[in-house]
Amino acid sequence: MSRIDSLLHAMTLEEKLGQLNLVTAGQAVTGPVVCGDTTKDIAAGRVAGVFNLWDLEALMRAQRCAVQESRLGVPLLFGLDVLHGFRTIFSIPLAEAGAFDPQLWERTACAAALEAASEGIHLTFAPMLDVSRDPRWGRIAEGPGEDPLVGERFAQAKIRGFQGDDFSRIFPLAATAKHFCAGGAATAGRDYAAVDVSERALHEVYLPPFRAAVEAGCAAVMTAFNNVNGVPMSAQGRLLNGYLRSRLKFDGVIMSDYTAIAELVEHGVAADSIEAAAIALKAGVDMDMVSGVYLAHLPEALARGLVEERDIDVAVARVLQLKKRLGLFDDPYRVARLDDSVKETHCILALEAARRSATLLINRGLLPLSANLRRIAVVGPLADSGADMLGPWSAAGGAENCVTILEGLRRALPYCEIAHHSGVAIEGDDESGIAPAFALAEGADAVVLCLGEAARMSGEAACRASLGLPGKQRQLAERVMSAGAPTVALLSCGRPLAVPWLFKRAQAVVAAWFLGHRAGEAIADILTGRFNPSARLAVTWPCDVGQVPIFYSARSTGRPFDAANFYTSRYLDCSNDPQFPFGHGLSFSRTTLSNLRVDCAELKTSQTTRVRVDVCNESDIATEETIFLFARDRVASVARPLMELKDWKKIALQPQQGATIDFVLCAQAFQFPGENMEPTVEPGGVDIFVGFSADAEKLLSARLRIVSA
């Protein structure tokens, strides 16, 4: 009999339910402690795992309690939201997605895993894989942006980075693909709100990153809070036991989100907590995060015949299997002290990731800043805030060693006088600082405006009905720009901000996002030209919140916009076009594409073909380019989007260097969910588009015909 079977056999019902119980540790004023009653529960074998605790002594105390005091000595699982770093904080995922570099995504996850696992954390509640096209939703900051293919590759890279190859690494961090699924389409962009998406949208947009995560071997999946198409995800057996387990053969742990099982009562699908516990278990949810309803109410559900003991045993076995895969039975206290050289490499990686995540949106010749500048005014509430540079979910990252924008500029320009005034707060109505800030700008050779959001205005429960700058920042920016000094605006934010007035007036604008510990240096490197910006937008940037949801892979309409025809799809008061399209981003170099060609114009469903394009760096600055390949199937049984991302390539080019980019496409690249949602490839013509963004007017195009084998 295996260790797991013998443990199961030995467990009382309460001990079994204890292995389905995931609790959060209280963060007391005097430091992190495991809540008093939790310690008692751990000793009684009523706790499977603890999260939100990273104080090593507290972790070890809790683990000793489980291993030495509980009857069967089953070790605890320690979890934490390690999304973009543990001690060393990297760019937020939405920004890092803009590097379009799976190797970078994997490297930062690997670094985070090493830091967290060496300090006793076993499981991260990441990667967050919610595709989203709605910047009102604060959690867009945590995910891979608007595109399912980016989401798929982001999932694969992050899970490889966290877990290594099948937990082979000495310090793996078990990954949790979350939030399953479609939370990014919450009504009105509001957290926790209901989601109504078509079955087609589920299969074309929201499920693919989770399919990729399961294929990449993720250890766990977390259910979303939301009601999706009438059924809360923690009760959605069709997608949990149905899609994840039966269709994708996922055999890892499914956990609820925080108190989500108890919330089934509020959702209106369970009369009480007993029913909630039964519904969630039967739907496929193995672990109950924080609500405690499995522990407290599954015995009654069992007694009423709402669940069988086998349902419980299957869930417990999966949790024990995860603990076994993590080696917890062999070494429950496994920690290590990381060598300083390792921390240094992570610090270097943080700068690389930050540099490659910042997006140059506009540049009217101001950047790179001239080395002859004598006096720069750094104005705005985000100039000197280390904590905000870390963004949401900064785990154990401390703001004390974060390099702010102001500090980064002072380090980069030691001979330039850099004057600073915050002007206004991030939020609030106090405008008294605008006048002194204006005075600074009047006397400056250039102005760096540091605008944006507080870190807490992104992430969970941080939705905004407006996409403008909070507080009185617009008043500050307009007053300061009226001084007439050349101005570069930096937007520190977790979402695209609809500030067309700023894009019109500033000589340059950089989406600085929340770039982590090395934010200030990365931004300074871009402003001074030490680094040639290369990030591209992983999300469409709206002009106005009224356009949301806005995304490049929309379906056509029978009446596409036509300026000459009143009765076409448009607004009376706003353009249909975004401020910036998916994939937008500028560099200081100038690169061109030419000579798009397809090797074989007819592609049999069993064959592959090559699509090639020549690329040339026509400048004297080395560059890193991202070249996207989109496709459109103009006639199919189900209308296909105007464009769908089918692949992208990264290439580094030295000055004046040219190269040929080679895409290999098989017919399956054009498959889509057919009428019955099964993958289908239909013969017919397909347009191929290649370019630097989803800006249709700037893409090279070619034709391909898919023919039956």
Ligand code: GLC
């Ligand atoms: C939160 C979040 C989820 C996180 C969990 C544990 O409510 O929705 O993303 O992993 O709780 O902190």
